[in-house]
Amino acid sequence: MSLLEIQGLTQNFGGLCALSDFSIRFEGGELTGLIGPNGAGKTTVFNLTSGFYSPSGGDIRxxxxxxxxxxxxxxxxxxxxRTFQNIRLWNEMTVLDNIRISQHYNMGYSLWDALARTGAYGNGERKIHHTAMEMLDALNLGQYAGEFPKNLPYGIQRKVEIARALSIKPSLLLLDEPAAGLNSSDIQGLIQMIxxxxxxxxxxxxxxxxxxxxVMNLCSWIKVIDFxxxxxxGTPEEIQNNPAVIKAYLGDDNI
Ligand SMILES: Nc1ncnc2c1ncn2[C@@H]1O[C@H](COP(=O)(O)OP(=O)(O)OP(=O)(O)O)[C@@H](O)[C@H]1O
Ligand SMILES: [Mg+2]
Known part of the structure; x- marks a missing residue:
């Protein structure tokens, strides 16, 4: 059984084919990259895989x-x-609460329990608090638990969003441009964190x-899309030396 298997995935927006016949398969344990020029269809792949879009064709298992x-x-x-290309944290909530609310869906108590403040709710809340704090500490973000995301440096916000995604204990983590907007020292920290x-x-x-x-530091396999x-x-070396990739990024003149 594979963890994720995408076959022939296609997405049209009106007359625009944003993604055509895309396929990939993960056995589990990989760290894989998806690259391509602006507008290539990368985020569309993640939006389809996470259920934000429904595809025009193909299957995702x-x-x-x-x-x-x-x-x-x-x-x-x-x-x-998943995380988002443009950070989507709740700025009116603390970092800790951002992580706590993402865990509510699977806590084993109903809305009724929550409203009636029953024992199940109390135990669930304590567990959520504990798990959220544990995740922040593990990622060296514990000191920011009580802060509001909008007051934190951008690099820390990126890490908090990753912590929130991880706190549901996913088997597949989709990161959409985690290094976007970061300076080079933040990027080194992000590489180490990932x-x-x-x-x-x-x-x-x-x-x-x-x-x-x-991508070249972290990923053992990279897929490239364009239009x-x-x-x-291929591997990072193969991708760096691939004429079609160089052409897509730089145009014909640079080959
Ligand atoms: N909801 C939508 N409705 C219409 N067009 C869309 C929609 N989402 C994406 N597109 C179009 O699909 C194409 C692929 O967009 P996508 O966001 O997947 O690109 P990307 O590879 O993530 O680009 P970038 O590197 O700039 O983030 C673009 O032309 C975009 O305008
Ligand atoms: Mg994108």
Whole structure:
């Protein structure tokens, strides 16, 4: 059984084919990159995999079950977590609360328990608090637990969003441009953090990234799309030397 198997995935928006016949398969444990120029269709792949879009064609199977038609929260509940290209933290809540609310869906108590403040609710809340704090501490973010995200440096906000995604204990983690907007020292810290997460947790990581230093450092396999079409895949060395990839990024003149 593979963890994720995408076959022939296609997405049209009106007359625009944003993604065409995209396929990939993860056995579990990989750290894989998805790259391509602006507008190539990368985020569309993640929006389809996390249930934000419903595809025009093709299939996505997660743990041997088609997830086409499932809602984003159902797919999250199966163990797929993601971050967003533009950070989506709740700025009116503390960092700790941002992480706590993401865990509520699977806590084993009903809304009625929560309203009536029954024992199940109390135990669930304590467990959520504990797990959230544990995750922040593990990622060296414990000192920010009581802060509001908007008051934190951008690099820390990126890490908090990753912590929130991880706190649901996903088996697949989708990172959409985690290094976007970071300076070079933040990027070094991010590379170390992602490597540590991959080594420490039992999680498959699939990442979109424009920062080549990040992708080439971390990923053992990279897939490249351009105008929705897969143009190459391979190891970092193979991708760096692939003429079709160089052409897509730089144009014909640079070959
Ligand atoms: N909801 C939508 N409705 C219409 N067009 C869309 C929608 N989402 C994406 N597109 C279009 O699909 C194409 C692929 O977009 P996508 O966001 O997947 O690109 P990307 O590879 O993530 O680019 P970037 O590197 O700039 O983030 C673009 O032309 C985009 O305008
Ligand atoms: Mg994108």
């Amino acid at each position: 997660f743990k041997d079950r088609s997830i086409i038609g499932l809602k984003p929260h159902q797919i999250t509940g199966m163990g797929v977590a 490597r540590w997460i991959h080594e420490t947790f039992d999680v498959t990581i699939w990442m979109i990234e424009h920062q080549m230093a990040v 929705g079409v897969t143009i190459a895949e």
